[in-house]
Amino acid sequence: MAPLAPLVSLLSLFHRAPKYPAYVTITTEQQAPCRIHADNMPYSVHSFAANNKLNVSCWAASTMQDNKGRLNDNEGSFTYLWVNTNGSFGPPAFLSYPGVGNADQGGKARGEGCWLHEDSVKEGADVDFTEALEWCGEAPHHQIGAPGTYNAAFVCRNCTDLTNATCQTEYPTQEYGYVDVGCWKRGSEVKGNTTWVQMVNPGTANCYISPDQFDPKEWHGKWILGRRGRCAS
Structure with a gap:
């Protein structure tokens, strides 16, 4: 015992x-x-x-x-x-x-x-x-990014495959500084990068930012490419 x-x-x-x-x-x-x-x-x-x-x-x-x-x-x-x-x-x-x-x-x-x-x-x-x-x-979780071009607003698309005609329409956001971003997904390659990021603000269901628009030195927060950050397909 x-x-x-x-x-x-x-x-x-x-x-x-x-x-x-x-x-x-x-x-x-x-x-x-x-x-x-x-x-x-x-x-x-x-x-x-x-x-x-x-x-x-x-x-x-x-x-x-x-x-x-x-x-x-x-x-x-x-x-x-x-x-x-x-x-x-x-x-x-x-x-x-x-x-x-x-x-x-x-x-x-x-x-x-x-x-x-x-x-x-x-x-x-x-x-x-x-x-x-x-x-x-x-x-x-909180992640922010900033545009790589001074005084230029982010431009959104509602999907990430530029071979799809639906993805050709751009939507100006009026967001010139830091923006809240959420999940990421693979998309068409733009300047050697295929990672597109969804913007949380203005809160639209599908507002994806192409990778060429972000300043690579202005990412703040938990790294967006973490496994849990991927957008649902």
């Missing part, structure tokens, strides 16, 4: 108090943007003033591990905190929530909320939030 001590020790794990609190109450610095993604590129859902009291339940690392993933370009960490707003601060400034929450990753960042950078917390430098709070899970 196995000794009882290891069994008792194992059972005690199921009765042990949780390591992390349900939330930690923080105080905001002045001009604390809380965004729909864990980086500094998207719209702010709320822009908090100084001394707001917020409950943050977990943390995540930005998927943009470069200057776009910090609060300010080239400064600070990549750590963001999930704020559960739930209507407590009035209607959000941005009513759509693309990517907010990460229930699909099994994380805690669910419901109505937004991402606040740890540098927006008063005396936040004195707290290691990665130790004080539970990990949210992987931050919501």
Whole structure:
């Protein structure tokens, strides 16, 4: 018969108090943007003033591990905190929530909320939030790109096979700067590249950007050619 001590020790794990609190109450610095993604590129859902009291339940690392993933370009960490707003601060400034929450990753960042950078917390430098709070899970996927030609708007097509007459029609987007992009798919080769990218904004069902339009140095976020990023056929 196995000794009882290891069994008792194992059972005690199921009765042990949780390591992390349900939330930690923080105080905001002045001009604390809380965004729909864990980086500094998207719209702010709320822009908090100084001394707001917020409950943050977990943390995540930005998927943009470069200057776009910090609060300010080239400064600070990549750590963001999930704020559960739930209507407590009035209607959000941005009513759509693309990517907010990460229930699909099994994380805690669910419901109505937004991402606040740890540098927006008063005396936040004195707290290691990665130790004080539970990990949210992987931050919501967010990928952006920018045009390679200055002052030129992106042009969309509704499919990627240029031998198909349906794909010949171009749609000007009026998007001149960074744009949110989603999945990718193979298409006709353009300047040696066959990877076409679907644009999330303006949100049309089929808005594919040919590979020659992007600045190769201005991709930010999790690499778009990852396996999970491929568009459904």
